[in-house]
Amino acid sequence: MLSFLIAAVATPAAAVDPLRLETRILAERRVAAPDGSTRVELVPPARVGPGDPVVVEVAFRNGGAQPIGGLVIANPVPRGLAYRAPHGTEMPELSVDGRRFGPLASLVVALPGGGTRPATASDVTHVRWRLSTSLAAGRGGAFAFRAVVR
Amino acid sequence: MIRIVLRRLLLSGTAAVAAAVPGGQAAAQTASTATPAGTTVSNTAQATYSVNGATQTVQSNTATFVVDRKVNLTVVKAQNADTSVALGQIGAVTAFRVTNNTNGTQDFLLDPDQNLGTIIYVGTDNYDMTNLKAYVDVNDNGTYEPGTDVATFIDELKPDEARTVFLVGDVPTSQLAQLAIVSLHVTVAEGGAAGTAGARLRQTTLNVLNQDNEVDVVFADNDSDGIGGDGLHDGEARAYLAYDVGVKNVDLTVNKSMTILSDGVSTLNPKALPGAVVEYCLSARNATLLTAAANVTLTDIVPANTTYVAQSLTIGVAGGTCVLLGQGQDDDADDANDPGPYRGSYDATARRVTAIIPSLAGSTTINASFRVTIN
Numbered sequence: 048m049l050s051f052l053i054a055a056v057a058t059p060a061a062a063v064d065p066l067r068l069e070t071r072i073l074a075e076r077r078v079a080a081p082d083g084s085t086r087v088e089l090v091p092p093a094r095v096g097p098g099d100p101v102v103v104e105v106a107f108r109n110g111g112a113q114p115i116g117g118l119v120i121a122n123p124v125p126r127g128l129a130y131r132a133p134h135g136t137e138m139p140e141l142s143v144d145g146r147r148f149g150p151l152a153s154l155v156v157a158l159p160g161g162g163t164r165p166a167t168a169s170d171v172t173h174v175r176w177r178l179s180t181s182l183a184a185g186r187g188g189a190f191a192f193r194a195v196v197r
Numbered sequence: 198m199i200r201i202v203l204r205r206l207l208l209s210g211t212a213a214v215a216a217a218v219p220g221g222q223a224a225a226q227t228a229s230t231a232t233p234a235g236t237t238v239s240n241t242a243q244a245t246y247s248v249n250g251a252t253q254t255v256q257s258n259t260a261t262f263v264v265d266r267k268v269n270l271t272v273v274k275a276q277n278a279d280t281s282v283a284l285g286q287i288g289a290v291t292a293f294r295v296t297n298n299t300n301g302t303q304d305f306l307l308d309p310d311q312n313l314g315t316i317i318y319v320g321t322d323n324y325d326m327t328n329l330k331a332y333v334d335v336n337d338n339g340t341y342e343p344g345t346d347v348a349t350f351i352d353e354l355k356p357d358e359a360r361t362v363f364l365v366g367d368v369p370t371s372q373l374a375q376l377a378i379v380s381l382h383v384t385v386a387e388g389g390a391a392g393t394a395g396a397r398l399r400q401t402t403l404n405v406l407n408q409d410n411e412v413d414v415v416f417a418d419n420d421s422d423g424i425g426g427d428g429l430h431d432g433e434a435r436a437y438l439a440y441d442v443g444v445k446n447v448d449l450t451v452n453k454s455m456t457i458l459s460d461g462v463s464t465l466n467p468k469a470l471p472g473a474v475v476e477y478c479l480s481a482r483n484a485t486l487l488t489a490a491a492n493v494t495l496t497d498i499v500p501a502n503t504t505y506v507a508q509s510l511t512i513g514v515a516g517g518t519c520v521l522l523g524q525g526q527d528d529d530a531d532d533a534n535d536p537g538p539y540r541g542s543y544d545a546t547a548r549r550v551t552a553i554i555p556s557l558a559g560s561t562t563i564n565a566s567f568r569v570t571i572n
Binding site: 115 | 230238240241243244245248253256267300415546
C-alpha cells in the first residue's frame with residue numbers, strides 16, 4: 048500500500064515511490080552544561096553565518112510493502128556549504144567532481160597549471176551513501192554529514 | 198549495476214563554488230570568500246534503489262536556510278607613531294584603517310572621540326583636541342586632503358574591503374598641553390543606499406520564531422581594545438592614537454642697558470668721560486611658564502671708541518647692577534673650560550661678545566654683563 052502521509056515529499060514521483068526521502072539542515076549550537084562541559088545541540092538553522100557549522104541530514108524510510116535493495120543516496124554539497132566530516136557512524140563516499148567516488152584520501156584535484164594536488168574537505172562536491180543490506184518494509188534510517196557555511 | 202544520475206536542479210553551481218575555493222577551512226572562513234548574507238542554501242538528496250529488480254529513483258524535499266549577516270569589523274591605527282604637533286596647529290591628522298569583515302556590504306559610522314579616561318597609553322592625556330572630526334580617505338591615497346576627503350561616514354564598503362579614516366583636529370595654544378589621546382569609534386550600519394549613512398545595525402533578537410529563512414543580524418566582532426572602550430559582539434570597534442606636542446614656542450625677550458660704573462672723577466654720579474668704565478647688561482627673559490628655551494645665544498658688538506675690558510663677561514641671575522653672583526667667563530673661544538652652565542667668549546677681531554645660556558627655564562631671566570672703557 049502506498050502512503051501519502053508525508054506532505055514534505057512534494058515531487059510527483061513520490062506518489063509511486065515506496066522510498067521516502069527527507070532532508071533537513073541543522074545548525075550546531077554549543078550549550079554549556081552546569082558541570083563546565085560543552086554539549087553540541089542540533090537546532091533549526093535560525094542564526095547561521097559564514098564559518099558556522101551545520102549538519103546536513105537525509106532521512107529515508109521504506110513506506111512500501113516490498114523490501115528495497117541496493118539503496119544509494121546521493122547528496123550534492125549545497126552551494127554555500129563546505130563539506131567537513133561524516134556525522135554519525137556511516138562513512139560516506141566522497142567525490143570532488145561527481146564522477147569518481149571514494150575516501151577523501153584517494154581524491155585529487157586538478158591544478159590550473161597542470162598536475163594534481165590531494166583534495167581537501169572543502170573540495171568535496173558530492174556525498175554518497177550505500178546501504179549494504181536490503182531495507183525491509185517499514186524500516187528506515189538517516190545519514191548525515193557535517194559542513195560549514197562558506 | 199546501479200547508475201547514479203545526478204540532477205543538479207538548484208545546486209547547479211556547487212562544483213564551481215568548490216573549485217573556486219581550494220584552500221580548505223581557512224579559505225572558507227575569510228571574508229573575501231564568505232557567502233553573502235541573504236544567500237539561500239538549499240539541499241536536495243536523491244536515492245537510487247531497486248524493488249524486485251526494478252531500479253527506481255526518488256528525490257527528497259529541498260531543505261533551505263538563509264545565510265545570516267555575520268557582522269564583523271576591524272579598526273587599527275594606520276601610523277606607527279603618534280602625531281607630533283605644535284601648539285596652536287590647525288588640522289593635525291591621525292590615520293586609522295577600517296576593514297569590513299561582514300559577509301555583506303555595509304556603511305560604517307565614524308565617531309571621533311577624545312580620551313576616554315582608560316589607561317591604554319604610555320603617557321598621560323592632559324588636553325583635548327578642539328574641532329575634532331573624522332573624515333574618510335575618499336580616494337584611498339593615505340593622505341588627508343581637506344578639500345577632497347570630506348565624507349564623514351564610510352559608504353557601501355564591500356566585504357573584506359578597507360578604508361583609511363583620518364581624525365583631524367586643532368591643537369589648543371595652552372602651554373600646558375602635552376599629550377592628547379584620541380580614538381576612532383566605528384559602528385557598523387546598514388548598507389544598500391549609496392550616498393546615505395544607514396542606520397546602525399541591531400542584532401536580531403533571539404527566540405524569534407521562523408528565522409531560518411530570513412536574514413538575521415549576528416554580531417561577531419571582537420572586543421577591540423580589551424579595556425572597556427569597546428565590547429564583545431556589539432557591532433562596534435575602536436583604535437587609539439595620540440597627538441604629542443613635540444615643539445613649543447617660547448616667549449623670549451632680550452633687553453640691553455648700560456650703566457657707567459666710574460669715570461675717575463665722581464663716585465656718586467659718574468659721567469661718560471674718556472677712561473670711564475661702562476657696564477653693558479644683556480637681559481634674556483623667557484616668559485613662557487613651563488617650557489625652557491634651549492641654547493639662548495646673546496651676541497653684542499662692542500661699540501666704537503670703547504675698549505672691551507678683558508675677562509669682564511659675567512653670566513648669571515639678574516640682580517645688583519646687572520648680574521648677581523654671576524660666573525665670570527674667560528674670553529677664549531673654547532667653551533669647554535668655561536665655568537658653570539653658561540658659555541662665553543670675546544672675539545677681538547670682530548669686537549663681538551657672545552654669551553650662551555644652554556637652558557633658560559620658563560618664567561626666568563638670565564643676564565649677561567660685560568664692561569668697556571671709553572677711549
